[in-house]
Amino acid sequence: MYDKLLDHIRQNVPATSIKKQIIEEYFTPKLFEKKEHFLKQGYICKFAGFVIEGCYRNYILSTEGKEVNTGFGFENWWLGDVSSFVNQTPTLINTQFLEDTTLLTITAKNHLDLLEKSQCFREYTNKLRSTATTASVLKLSGLSESASTRYKVLLEKYPKIQQRISQKQIASFLQITPEALCRLRKSEIP
Known part of the structure; x- marks a missing residue:
């Protein structure tokens, strides 16, 4: 289990010297059930987590109280609200496990x-933050794209997403109805 995190660190910081014992000392394995929440809006993010197995969604509540997905995460991803975690302030997002x-x-x-x-862990964390910042900018720039384009990009980035995430959740992420997603999927089939 700890080896997956070590491998991820080594992929991002190749000349790493971090030892498995250090990871075991600072990290705790936890199991979560499908539909359980890791984060809820208004609470402080007390933990960050590295996904060994499973997937999750991040979502916000609209002014009408509707859940709007803002992202999904899978194996070898981190989850948590960086701002809430670092500053120990209430989070604005919700994180729920889909498996x-x-x-x-x-x-x-x-x-x-x-x-x-650990200098290595500092370098790793800095690289992850840089990657996350770039991903946020790309995500924001994609908001002006059509639903069809956003859907194609999603499938290119996560080819197996349809096997793991429900159409309802994908539609929420694309900010379209499940019916519109169904029509979009039919029009995309060659």
Whole structure:
């Protein structure tokens, strides 16, 4: 289980010297059931998690109280609200598991301690933040695209998403109705 995180660190920081014992010391494995929440709007993000197995969705509540998906995460992804986690302030997002999910979790205190202790983990964290910032900019720029284009990009980026995420959840992410997604899927079939 810990090897998956070590492999991910090594993929992002090739000359890494971080040891498995350090990961085991700072991270705790946790199992979550499908539909369980990791984060709820208004609460403080006390843990960050690395997905070993499973998937999740991030969503916000619209002013009408409707759930609007803002993203999905899969194996080898991190989850948590960085701002809430670092500053210990209430989060604006909700994170719910779409499958039974196994995480390696780390507390805010352990995260800070590990950043101080390990240069490699600092480099890894900085690289992840840079990647996340780039992804956010690309996501925002994609909002002006048509639903068809957003759907194609989603399928290119996550080819197996339709096997793991319901059409209702995908439609919410694309900000269209499930019926519109059904029509879109039919029109995309060659």
